[in-house]
Amino acid sequence: xxxxxxxxxxxxxNGSHYALLGIGFGIIFGxxxxxxxxxxxxxxxxxxxxxxxxxWLGLPVPAAALAGVLAAAGVGALSYLWLYRPxxxxxxxxxxxxxxxxxxxxxxxxxxxxxxxxxTKVVPGLSPDIFLWGPVVVTSIQLWxxxxxxxxxxxxxxxxxxxxxxxxxxxxxxxxxMAQIIGIDTVxxxxxxxxxxxxxxxxxxxxILLKEGATPHMGFIAVFMAFVAVIVGGIGSFRGAxxxxxxxxxxxxxxxxxxxxxxxxxxxxxxxxxxxxFKPSGLFGRRVR
Amino acid sequence: xxxxxxxxxxxxxxxILAGSFNLLIGxxxxxALSHAAFFGVGxxxxxxxxxxxxxxxxxxxxxxxxxxxxxxxxIGLPALRVGGEYLVIITLALQIIAVAIMLNWTSxxxxxxxxxxxxxxxxxxxxxxxxGRFLPLAVGVAALSLWAAWRLGASPFGRALRAMxxxxxxxxxxxxxxxxxxxxVFAASAGIASVAGGLYAHYIAFxxxxxxxIETTIYILAMVILGGTGNLLGSVLGAAILVVLPExxxxxxxxxxxxxKLRQVMYGVILIVMLRLRPEGLLPEHDARxxxxxxxxxxxxxxxxxxxxxxxxxxTVEGRDLMKSFGGIVAVRDFSIDLRRGRIVGLIGPNGAGxxxxxxxxxxxxxxNAGTVRxxxxxxxxxxxxxxxxxxxxxxFQDLKLFRRMTVLDNVRVALPRQKxxxxxxxxxxxxxxxxxERENLGRAMAVLRFVGLEGQAGELxxxxxxxxxxxxxxxxLLATGAEVLLFDEPLSGLDPGxxxxxxxxxxxxxxxxxxxxxxxxxxxVIRGLCDWAVFLDEGRKIAEGTPEAxxxxxxxxxxxxx
Numbered sequence: 001x002x003x004x005x006x007x008x009x010x011x012x013x014n015g016s017h018y019a020l021l022g023i024g025f026g027i028i029f030g031x032x033x034x035x036x037x038x039x040x041x042x043x044x045x046x047x048x049x050x051x052x053x054x055x056w057l058g059l060p061v062p063a064a065a066l067a068g069v070l071a072a073a074g075v076g077a078l079s080y081l082w083l084y085r086p087x088x089x090x091x092x093x094x095x096x097x098x099x100x101x102x103x104x105x106x107x108x109x110x111x112x113x114x115x116x117x118x119x120t121k122v123v124p125g126l127s128p129d130i131f132l133w134g135p136v137v138v139t140s141i142q143l144w145x146x147x148x149x150x151x152x153x154x155x156x157x158x159x160x161x162x163x164x165x166x167x168x169x170x171x172x173x174x175x176x177x178m179a180q181i182i183g184i185d186t187v188x189x190x191x192x193x194x195x196x197x198x199x200x201x202x203x204x205x206x207x208i209l210l211k212e213g214a215t216p217h218m219g220f221i222a223v224f225m226a227f228v229a230v231i232v233g234g235i236g237s238f239r240g241a242x243x244x245x246x247x248x249x250x251x252x253x254x255x256x257x258x259x260x261x262x263x264x265x266x267x268x269x270x271x272x273x274x275x276x277x278f279k280p281s282g283l284f285g286r287r288v289r
Numbered sequence: 290x291x292x293x294x295x296x297x298x299x300x301x302x303x304x305i306l307a308g309s310f311n312l313l314i315g316x317x318x319x320x321a322l323s324h325a326a327f328f329g330v331g332x333x334x335x336x337x338x339x340x341x342x343x344x345x346x347x348x349x350x351x352x353x354x355x356x357x358x359x360x361x362x363x364i365g366l367p368a369l370r371v372g373g374e375y376l377v378i379i380t381l382a383l384q385i386i387a388v389a390i391m392l393n394w395t396s397x398x399x400x401x402x403x404x405x406x407x408x409x410x411x412x413x414x415x416x417x418x419x420x421g422r423f424l425p426l427a428v429g430v431a432a433l434s435l436w437a438a439w440r441l442g443a444s445p446f447g448r449a450l451r452a453m454x455x456x457x458x459x460x461x462x463x464x465x466x467x468x469x470x471x472x473x474v475f476a477a478s479a480g481i482a483s484v485a486g487g488l489y490a491h492y493i494a495f496x497x498x499x500x501x502x503i504e505t506t507i508y509i510l511a512m513v514i515l516g517g518t519g520n521l522l523g524s525v526l527g528a529a530i531l532v533v534l535p536e537x538x539x540x541x542x543x544x545x546x547x548x549x550k551l552r553q554v555m556y557g558v559i560l561i562v563m564l565r566l567r568p569e570g571l572l573p574e575h576d577a578r579x580x581x582x583x584x585x586x587x588x589x590x591x592x593x594x595x596x597x598x599x600x601x602x603x604x605t606v607e608g609r610d611l612m613k614s615f616g617g618i619v620a621v622r623d624f625s626i627d628l629r630r631g632r633i634v635g636l637i638g639p640n641g642a643g644x645x646x647x648x649x650x651x652x653x654x655x656x657x658n659a660g661t662v663r664x665x666x667x668x669x670x671x672x673x674x675x676x677x678x679x680x681x682x683x684x685x686f687q688d689l690k691l692f693r694r695m696t697v698l699d700n701v702r703v704a705l706p707r708q709k710x711x712x713x714x715x716x717x718x719x720x721x722x723x724x725x726x727e728r729e730n731l732g733r734a735m736a737v738l739r740f741v742g743l744e745g746q747a748g749e750l751x752x753x754x755x756x757x758x759x760x761x762x763x764x765x766x767l768l769a770t771g772a773e774v775l776l777f778d779e780p781l782s783g784l785d786p787g788x789x790x791x792x793x794x795x796x797x798x799x800x801x802x803x804x805x806x807x808x809x810x811x812x813x814x815v816i817r818g819l820c821d822w823a824v825f826l827d828e829g830r831k832i833a834e835g836t837p838e839a840x841x842x843x844x845x846x847x848x849x850x851x852x
Binding site: 035083086087092094095096098099100102103104105106107108109110111113114118220224227228231260262263265266269270272273276277 | 318320366367374375377378379381382383385386389392393503504507510511514546547550551553554556557558559560561564565568
């Protein structure tokens with residue numbers, strides 16, 4: 001029973017991580033409909049930006065984290081302006097944009113590897129507090145992961161509901177064509193979406209850096225889990241991405257109750273496969289097609 | 290020298306992979322990211338069966354084909370329900386699962402250690418243990434595999450695949466079973482890719498999971514995009530370039546780790562640059578395919594596509610009490626209609642009246658919530674759209690849905706009924722039957738094009754036609770299905786009166802030859818000039834029916850129509 005409790009807690013923690021990834025991805029995918037694979041390496045840019053600020057510039061961790069967030073937001077915005085926007089202007093098909101995105105994915109990931117090397121980068125001198133709650137063990141970084149989701153979700157919620165930009169973004173997510181007709185500057189909204197979404201992605205990336213370190217490869221699983229959270233929850237639904245993230249995190253960890261650890265990541269994919277097979281619109285999404 | 294031969298062997302192996310991937314991406318428009326997994330299935334099958342069970346070449350290769358085809362079918366399964374991004378992510382998931390299995394099912398796959406000591410192939414007692422000795426076999430097998438891919442792509446089945454890529458609904462509307470086609474092409478592509486895996490295992494004598502990850506899929510993808518989607522020769526060229534080019538990095542003094550990453554950066558940049566500057570690839574799909582049609586072909590009329598039948602007004606289609614609602618909104622209710630042989634029925638009504646929904650219900654594109662459709666006395670409602678087309682009831686689309694990146698001739702040819710070349714059994718084992726059928730079908734397609742007056746544009750791509758020509762091609766494609774009942778969704782909208790006058794006699798002649806015709810039309814002059822009978826729909830209900838003159842003269846209907 002204790003094991004199940006611990007797994008459940010781990011599930012909630014991982015779920016918060018996935019939910020955050022899903023929100024960031026969803027903010028970009030919702031209005032632009034771009035299957036942004038390069039979200040993965042841009043996630044990694046957040047982590048490496050933070051690491052470099054600590055290791056090379058000697059910044060304190062909070063300031064370095066901010067630098068990481070800004071770096072990711074910058075690269076995200078540039079990826080839209082330099083890569084996706086020209087394809088959009090030419091009216092390229094989704095498929096073409098998707099392949100280009102894969103191209104950027106593999107380019108960025110390997111550039112990170114060339115610049116930083118493939119060894120795991122950790123922030124030195126960091127020892128997270130460990131809390132014992134009865135039979136359950138958690139670390140301060142894990143608590144940060146949960147808190148980050150709560151904080152960012154609330155902030156984003158306010159942004160999407162209250163601010164002009166946020167409302168425009170929601171309108172475009174709802175119906176891009178209509179948004180354009182009523183005079184929303186869709187290019188600007190897309191740019192905002194890329195900047196905000198990438199900034200959001202940097203937060204879980206930095207927490208992973210503090211928790212277990214950064215590798216150039218870390219982005220692949222991140223973009224994948226983000227995608228899974230969005231699809232499980234249902235495309236176009238902010239709430240869905242959060243619930244999707246938690247669903248995947250909890251299922252994945254509970255699965256470990258009976259399965260050996262090395263199969264953990266496979267569980268999420270099997271869940272995804274089954275959901276797409278039987279309920280392609282996701283648990284909370286609108287109808288597909 | 291041996292180094293050069295080694296490169297050639299790798300080109301042969303990757304040409305197989307790029308060619309088979311092209312079948313999915315280029316020909317069928319199915320964007321799957323699991324190709325490296327198929328490659329891996331072939332390699333591991335060979336490694337396991339040779340080292341564990343001592344099975345000699347070529348048996349492991351053949352088993353691998355079968356296994357990969359089954360995996361391909363499994364991946365194709367979700368593709369039946371979802372497309373686009375969903376297919377991408379689900380194939381990616383299966384790619385990851387495949388690698389996880391290779392890494393974690395240690396007792397079978399050797400885990401992270403992989404499987405070493407895969408025996409060399411021996412031919413006449415000679416082990417193929419050098420690149421030079423292996424090369425002829427590799428080239429031979431690659432040629433055979435690419436031939437299989439080419440045969441599939443160039444066949445009527447391949448033409449149907451391209452039609453499906455261009456527009457799935459329209460492919461169904463010309464009688465193609467897109468469900469079966471997707472499964473078959475996934476299985477075929479996976480099977481061919483596994484051949485490359487088998488060769489690779491024998492050649493390198495060692496397999497491990499790192500060779501079959503998503504990076505490999507992207508590598509093969511770059512070959513396909515560089516060479517040209519929909520062109521197999523392009524895939525061979527793409528494979529050759531992308532195998533040779535990274536080798537040049539070896540002449541620069543770099544740490545192997547950095548060189549490997551630079552290689553990947555190169556693939557990524559090539560992908561982006563190609564898509565920006567030349568998205569069709571080095572060898573585009575259509576250069577080699579321009580139709581060359583002997584003059585005078587198809588001058589002998591429509592033949593069996595429009596068998597003379599008595600235009601006797603007998604009822605062929607009965608729609609009864611059809612009802613369809615979306616969510617809470619009822620689009621069509623209590624809709625009954627009779628269509629008669631040799632008669633042209635017009636379906637009129639204001640925008641949003643449910644006319645197109647009525648067509649969708651009649652032709653199986655939507656399932657009615659209530660009511661039945663009977664065609665020649667048997668119930669067709671509930672059957673799949675392609676099935677209804679094959680039974681003899683076909684429709685066109687208001688938004689045309691032409692196969693835009695196919696020639697005018699192919700738009701028509703793909704629609705011809707009961708093609709033996711749509712089955713792979715005939716394509717591979719009875720090619721002469723398919724060849725004879727193709728010759729005959731070329732004539733029939735030209736006859737259809739002559740009938741509508743498009744014979745001069747046969748070799749043109751559909752996307753290059755003028756609007757009026759596009760409308761004619763829609764009629765030609767519908768006609769080519771050979772269906773007895775033809776349902777036209779706004780065949781004349783947006784045309785100038787002169788062009789319209791030219792299309793009138795075409796539709797009228799079809800009715801005279803005994804076709805049952807129904808058209809949706811807004812223009813009352815067209816209804817008056819063309820139709821024998823008109824049905825007025827508003828807010829999902831049939832308000833009235835009668836002769837066009839009677840309906841148009843009715844002031845109540847006129848008010849509804851112009852409100």
